[in-house]
Amino acid sequence: MDKLLDTVLQMLEGSQITLEIFCITLVLALPLGMLVALGRLSPVRPLSRLLELYIWLMRGTPLMLQLLFVYFALPMVGVRLPDIAAALLAFTLNYAAYFAEIFRAGISAVPKGQYEAAKTLGMSYPLTMRRVIFPQVFRMVLPPVSNETINLVKDTSLVYILAMNDLLRVARTIVQREFDMTPFLIAAVFYLVMTAVLTWGFKKLEAHYGKY
Amino acid sequence: MANTESELMLRMHGIKKSFGENEVLKGIDLTVARGEVLAIIGPSGSGKSTLLRCINRLEEIDGGSIEIEGEFLAVTDEEGHAAYAGAKKCRELLSRMGMVFQQFNLFPHMTVLENLLEAPIHVKGLAREEVLPVARELLNKVGLTGKEKAYPSELSGGQQQRVAIARALAMKPDIMLFDEPTSALDPELTGEVLKTMKELAAERMTMVVVTHEMAFAREAASHVIFMEGGHIVEQGAPESFFSNPKEGRTRAFLQNML
Numbered sequence: 401m402d403k404l405l406d407t408v409l410q411m412l413e414g415s416q417i418t419l420e421i422f423c424i425t426l427v428l429a430l431p432l433g434m435l436v437a438l439g440r441l442s443p444v445r446p447l448s449r450l451l452e453l454y455i456w457l458m459r460g461t462p463l464m465l466q467l468l469f470v471y472f473a474l475p476m477v478g479v480r481l482p483d484i485a486a487a488l489l490a491f492t493l494n495y496a497a498y499f500a501e502i503f504r505a506g507i508s509a510v511p512k513g514q515y516e517a518a519k520t521l522g523m524s525y526p527l528t529m530r531r532v533i534f535p536q537v538f539r540m541v542l543p544p545v546s547n548e549t550i551n552l553v554k555d556t557s558l559v560y561i562l563a564m565n566d567l568l569r570v571a572r573t574i575v576q577r578e579f580d581m582t583p584f585l586i587a588a589v590f591y592l593v594m595t596a597v598l599t600w601g602f603k604k605l606e607a608h609y610g611k612y
Numbered sequence: 613m614a615n616t617e618s619e620l621m622l623r624m625h626g627i628k629k630s631f632g633e634n635e636v637l638k639g640i641d642l643t644v645a646r647g648e649v650l651a652i653i654g655p656s657g658s659g660k661s662t663l664l665r666c667i668n669r670l671e672e673i674d675g676g677s678i679e680i681e682g683e684f685l686a687v688t689d690e691e692g693h694a695a696y697a698g699a700k701k702c703r704e705l706l707s708r709m710g711m712v713f714q715q716f717n718l719f720p721h722m723t724v725l726e727n728l729l730e731a732p733i734h735v736k737g738l739a740r741e742e743v744l745p746v747a748r749e750l751l752n753k754v755g756l757t758g759k760e761k762a763y764p765s766e767l768s769g770g771q772q773q774r775v776a777i778a779r780a781l782a783m784k785p786d787i788m789l790f791d792e793p794t795s796a797l798d799p800e801l802t803g804e805v806l807k808t809m810k811e812l813a814a815e816r817m818t819m820v821v822v823t824h825e826m827a828f829a830r831e832a833a834s835h836v837i838f839m840e841g842g843h844i845v846e847q848g849a850p851e852s853f854f855s856n857p858k859e860g861r862t863r864a865f866l867q868n869m870l
């Protein structure tokens with residue numbers, strides 16, 4: 401019993417790295433994704449094309465490859481980042497691209513008439529975006545953002561290859577040391593709890609904003 | 613009553629507008645005096661919406677001039693380029709106009725009351741307590757007292773359009789523009805919207821109405837314009853216009869509408 405408790409405690413420590421990557425990525429990638437989406441939709445062609453290229457690269461290559469690139473290739477050209485920063489850079493750039501596409505679809509789905517109505521009421525562009533467009537986009541993107549967020553929980557386990565002691569790596573270390581599969585089961589429970597909490601949270605949000 | 617200068621609410625002169633190669637407005641002249649209701653009729657694609665949307669700059673004209681209550685919104689210089697007034701002046705002039713769309717375009721995430729309060733509070737910077745009585749009064753006027761807390765999706769099309777009218781009125785415009793306000797409605801719901809519009813007209817609101825409702829034009833309009841192919845084909849007071857149209861194309865169109 402003591403051993404089990406000890407295992408759980410060690411894994412709780414591992415889950416901290418996992419949670420850290422998850423939270424910081426989310427906090428950075430959501431606003432960045434919104435900026436990229438607005439840039440993609442802007443009439444400034446070079447900007448829009450550049451961001452299209454960025455999104456294509458991020459979505460067209462494995463996140464694993466991007467992680468390895470930031471971790472191993474960047475130091476070769478003299479850019480040396482701390483482990484966690486390297487992981488966060490790759491995760492944020494990758495997830496911002498996915499969020500950008502979700503937001504872009506959401507913004508494009510708001511009918512032109514909404515902008516026109518706002519304009520005829522004298523609303524400026526920033527006011528229109530803030531008061532009229534974003535609230536509607538927010539509601540529309542909740543389900544896909546919820547999906548991506550749950551993917552992110554599981555994707556954090558990719559830092560495993562960077563020798564960072566996240567939940568999965570801690571589990572494997574114990575499994576190899578003790579020849580006992582329990583840590584894998586515990587890890588599964590940890591991930592399930594995290595995704596369950598998120599699913600619940602997004603359901604609440606959807607219910608709250610779905611009343612119209 | 614004579615149309616003295618001071619009463620002139622809207623004057624458009626030589627309005628030209630193209631979309632690419634497609635010239636949609638080929639030199640339109642019109643004036644609207646205070647308290648007048650101008651009805652614009654014509655076949656689909658004749659440029660009615662475009663003309664209406666040029667009035668409040670949802671579309672920009674290529675040539676001609678637009679005057680709102682004697683002040684220039686847009687003028688055309690000697691080289692033939694249309695130029696708009698400065699940003700501040702434009703905003704001020706455009707704020708004197710309200711618009712009602714075919715598709716209502718209510719803000720779906722706001723309740724009826726919030727739809728009405730939005731612009732007065734966030735554009736004019738008025739206090740909520742100040743606008744609330746005005747908004748309630750307007751809802752009462754369009755017959756929607758009790759629907760304050762409803763979302764647009766919970767209302768019928770006719771109710772939504774009446775909210776849209778109230779929302780535009782909440783900004784206290786001098787001129788109201790309507791683009792086929794009943795065309796998206798089931799026939800049994802057009803009556804309630806037209807009734808609201810007739811009441812507005814009776815209160816001497818200046819209105820420009822693009823419509824397919826000939827009975828409304830005949831009854832409520834002070835002047836009717838028939839457009840086709842980007843031109844004004846015929847215009848006049850409703851009595852003579854409807855009972856005695858001069859142009860063959862007008863007659864053919866009116867025949868079709870019956």
Ligand SMILES: Nc1ncnc2c1ncn2[C@@H]1O[C@H](COP(=O)(O)OP(=O)(O)O)[C@@H](O)[C@H]1O
Pocket residue numbers: 631634636654655656657658659660661662663
């Ligand atoms: N935003 C636009 N871009 C290109 N063409 C347009 C646009 N708006 C209208 N048109 C064209 O202008 C013509 C007149 O349209 P419109 O003013 O909507 O006519 P109406 O309201 O009389 O039916 C049509 O041929 C239409 O295809």
Ligand SMILES: [Mg+2]
Pocket residue numbers: 660661662792
């Ligand atoms: Mg039209």
